Amino acid sequence: MRVSIYIPTHNRLDLLKKAIDSALQQTHADVEVIVVNDGSRDGTDQYLIERAQGDSRLLYINKATAEGAPKARNAAIKMATGAFITGLDDDDAFEPTRVEAFIKYWELLAGLGIQPACLYSQDVIIANGVKVRTSGKRGSVSFTDLIEFNYIGNQIFAPKEHFIGAGLFDESLPAWQDLEFFMRVLAKYGQAYLIDLPTQLYDDSPRIDRISVKSEKKIRDAFRIVSTKHASQSPRGQQLLMLRVFSPFYGVRPTLRDIWKFMRLGFWPQGMLRMLREACRKA
Template sequence: MKVSVITPMYNCEKFISETIESVLNQTYTNWEMIIIDDCSTDKSKQIVKQYIERDKRIRLIALNENSGAAVARNKGIEVSSGRFIAFLDGDDLWEPNKLEKQIQFMTEKNIGFSFTSYEVISETGIDLNKTVRVPNMIDYEGLLGNTIIGCLTVVIDRNIIRDVEMPLIRTRQDFATWLNILKKGYKAYGIDIPLAKYRIVKGSISNNKFKAAMKNWHVYRKIEKLSLSKAIVVFLCYVFNAIKKRRKNVNEVINTSEATNIL
């Protein structure tokens, strides 16, 4: 059962080697890695080409113009051949047993959509002692007010969920995609084990809380076409869950620091 790893890449020369290595180190070996370069201006493509010479499971597609992650991911999905689709951006990382655990979980339980907990690291790869924990299951209504699904952790079984395509928006296209899938009646099942590492890169939209919140509002009103009253309710839920998640992460850092002092 092949897994197609979809990796959009834009100016990732500082990180792409680590990202590829984290896929090469997977204990589950039946995969293809499709890296879609979104007109990088650094040495990202040259680095990827060196890996292609080492391992033919890695492919590189170069877009003709800078189009954003949604276009890049959709192109990767279009040319992929695996039964399963997994997502991993060009600056994030997987634990070595990520695919093995997830594919086993999905096939044993006949699950079409799964995601996992993940850890947060700094731009330089330092562990920030932050772990995003996930629920056992989430449906459409639950996800509306909770962006708990990390794109780098998602695996989808195309034998069950056949139509996977991201809306052509510059940000939050992954959130909108999960909503579109769950709106059809599917559920997403969580594995509460941190099997990936999300890198916080300075200047990214996801690292700007206000901009990220406004992008969520755009998804509610323009993509999901929620009424104003419903959008306000789920937006407040989103803000509450974001604050709760942030407070939990701060407590984890404090507890870790206290434990270090005790030792």
């Protein structure tokens, strides 16, 4: 059974090499690795040309200009020939048994009459080359769970038809692209299930190109779009998504106008009163 692994990349050649190695060295040998070079200027294009000559499982798209990770992911997904698809960021890596473990767990659940929307796993969190911790994700995730928090992480494993059927990644979103796509997958296909093994090395080293340092405007714009698409009929859902904007992860401070909007929705999740009181004092 073939599994397609997509890797979008932009100017991270040294990290990309490790990501590709980890994808090609899976214990499940029938993989294809599709790298989309999103306008890199660091020699990535030539590296992919030369590397692919030695392994037919490595495919690539060298784009002349950068158009963003969602568009790169979608190009790879459309190109994929695997029955199942999963993704890998260019600064992360897979444990050798990741794909094999996903396939076996999918088959186990299917044998029990369970049809997952997708699978996800625990991660080993790495910072500056040092293992920090192993994630403690919950055993299953529903669409409503994702309104509260992205309990899945940054990658899923699912049949190609689930990626296509859910509509692929929204290329217009300025942020939250993974979250919003996962919402559509779960809304259409049901529960996501955890394989309780750390099968991915997730690099959490501080860098200026991480989403957490994206502009406040992009985060607020993403909230408005996702809230409209997925929580327009749920005041509670809108509030939970709004709380994400003002989490320490992004560092966005609520304004008095935000507080007024939040109050009008009628619910008061734990901790929000303290956050809003602090914002009022500094406003």
